[in-house]
Amino acid sequence: AQTVTQSQPEMSVQEAETVTLSCTYDTSESDYYLFWYKQPPSRQMILVIRQEAYKQQNATENRFSVNFQKAAKSFSLKISDSQLGDAAMYFCAYRSVYAGGTSYGKLTFGQGTILTVHP
Amino acid sequence: EPEVTQTPSHQVTQMGQEVILRCVPISNHLYFYWYRQILGQKVEFLVSFYNNEISEKSEIFDDQFSVERPDGSNFTLKIRSTKLEDSAMYFCASSEARTAPQHFGDGTRLSIL
Numbered sequence: 001a002q003t004v005t006q007s008q009p010e011m012s013v014q015e016a017e018t019v020t021l022s023c024t025y026d027t028s029e030s031d032y033y034l035f036w037y038k039q040p041p042s043r044q045m046i047l048v049i050r051q052e053a054y055k056q057q058n059a060t061e062n063r064f065s066v067n068f069q070k071a072a073k074s075f076s077l078k079i080s081d082s083q084l085g086d087a088a089m090y091f092c093a094y095r096s097v098y099a100g101g102t103s104y105g106k107l108t109f110g111q112g113t114i115l116t117v118h119p
Numbered sequence: 120e121p122e123v124t125q126t127p128s129h130q131v132t133q134m135g136q137e138v139i140l141r142c143v144p145i146s147n148h149l150y151f152y153w154y155r156q157i158l159g160q161k162v163e164f165l166v167s168f169y170n171n172e173i174s175e176k177s178e179i180f181d182d183q184f185s186v187e188r189p190d191g192s193n194f195t196l197k198i199r200s201t202k203l204e205d206s207a208m209y210f211c212a213s214s215e216a217r218t219a220p221q222h223f224g225d226g227t228r229l230s231i232l
Binding site for chain 1: 150152154160162163164167169174175177208210212214217218220221222223224225226
């Protein structure tokens with residue numbers, strides 16, 4: 001079974017600065033998807049960014065980028081020019097690519113990292 | 120932008136009672152999921168549903184749980200006889216394909232007394 005670990009329960013950053021959230025995972029599969037989801041106090045889970053394991057290029061979405069290290073099974077999220085609206089719980093998640101077995105599309109989440117942004 | 124909607128936002132129920140949590144997935148989506156998040160813990164997968172049947176379920180999803188898509192738009196999670204440990208936030212998600220990103224609703228906070 002796959003596991004996802006976020007070792008930073010809480011992180012903080014000054015507005016306009018850069019912060020990196022860590023995520024490691026364990027899997028025996030060679031192809032899979034990795035995600036970062038944001039959960040603000042409003043509770044809704046919002047997809048921030050997605051990475052496909054077979055793509056070597058790191059995904060970017062505006063101020064959000066990832067550092068995907070497949071051999072190290074590491075998937076960190078970098079938030080540049082942090083804004084007050086970035087304050088939220090951030091979850092790293094894993095999903096298998098292949099149907100069947102024990103992972104038919106389900107997401108496996110890490111424990112989450114609470115990000116505080118200071119003005 | 121289309122959204123997944125969940126009702127109610129908060130449900131308070133006596134232990135042993137049945138509860139139904141409702142979700143309206145995005146209209147062209149075909150894959151549906153329920154997750155739960157016990158306070159202070161990680162989000163956990165409960166069940167996935169496709170083509171009117173369960174495609175995968177976790178160990179948490181025991182005989183007390185059931186899912187249904189009764190009318191082609193709603194997707195419900197029923198807990199037959201609630202326990203205190205069922206208190207959690209329950210999230211519904213949907214995706215248009217199995218490999219497409221899952222879109223989540225706002226969640227239903229279930230409190231068992």
